[in-house]
Amino acid sequence: MAQLFFRYGAMASGKSIEIIKVAHNYETQGRKVLLLTNALDDRSGVGTVTSRIGMQRPARAVSSTDNIFDLVKNSESIAAVLIDEAQFLTKEQVLQLTQVVDELHIPTLAFGLKNDAFNNLFPGSEALLIYADKIEEMKTLCSFCDRKAVMNLRFVDGKPVYEGEQIQIGGDEAYMPVCRMHYNHPDLEALARRSGK
Numbered sequence: 632m633a634q635l636f637f638r639y640g641a642m643a644s645g646k647s648i649e650i651i652k653v654a655h656n657y658e659t660q661g662r663k664v665l666l667l668t669n670a671l672d673d674r675s676g677v678g679t680v681t682s683r684i685g686m687q688r689p690a691r692a693v694s695s696t697d698n699i700f701d702l703v704k705n706s707e708s709i710a711a712v713l714i715d716e717a718q719f720l721t722k723e724q725v726l727q728l729t730q731v732v733d734e735l736h737i738p739t740l741a742f743g744l745k746n747d748a749f750n751n752l753f754p755g756s757e758a759l760l761i762y763a764d765k766i767e768e769m770k771t772l773c774s775f776c777d778r779k780a781v782m783n784l785r786f787v788d789g790k791p792v793y794e795g796e797q798i799q800i801g802g803d804e805a806y807m808p809v810c811r812m813h814y815n816h817p818d819l820e821a822l823a824r825r826s827g828k
């Protein structure tokens with residue numbers, strides 16, 4: 632029976648590499664997957680799933696107005712739907728994913744972040760936590776210690792920030808996966824030593 636999966640994890644927990652792996656597994660069996668990512672702006676089109684270790688694949692970039700159910704329905708012989716950056720889906724799009732699973736019987740795997748840099752659920756993640764059949768955490772370590780990273784600390788110009796827009800596009804920001812303790816108390820000296828400053 633087809634199911635809707637939500638696999639969430641902090642930054643750098645291997646979500647994109649897992650998608651590329653799952654897609655590869657289907658394709659070696661001669662089965663077709665529909666690979667989606669988020670356009671983040673209003674232009675749907677060609678996007679990429681990019682992993683930090685350098686592997687990447689083209690994917691269809693969906694914008695918030697795209698109907699994913701229609702997209703899948705109009706594609707031929709799709710064996711699975713794989714979605715990167717699923718945190719940016721709208722609630723309506725997550726409901727469309729449940730239709731893909733329940734009406735078209737196509738397994739659907741959504742990968743994304745759970746909470747934003749200020750520890751609020753992303754809309755897509757909130758809906759997926761409610762509607763997914765299976766929820767799995769992808770684990771990675773804190774950037775500063777051996778605890779599990781459960782939050783994403785945003786840095787702007789090398790400094791941690793605790794307020795701002797949920798989605799910052801085109802800014803000069805970076806993120807680090809961190810445990811709760813290091814979210815509130817990042818070891819900035821260790822960071823400076825690492826970057827050689």
Ligand SMILES: [Zn+2]
Pocket residue numbers: 773774775776777778809810811812813
């Ligand atoms: Zn830590």
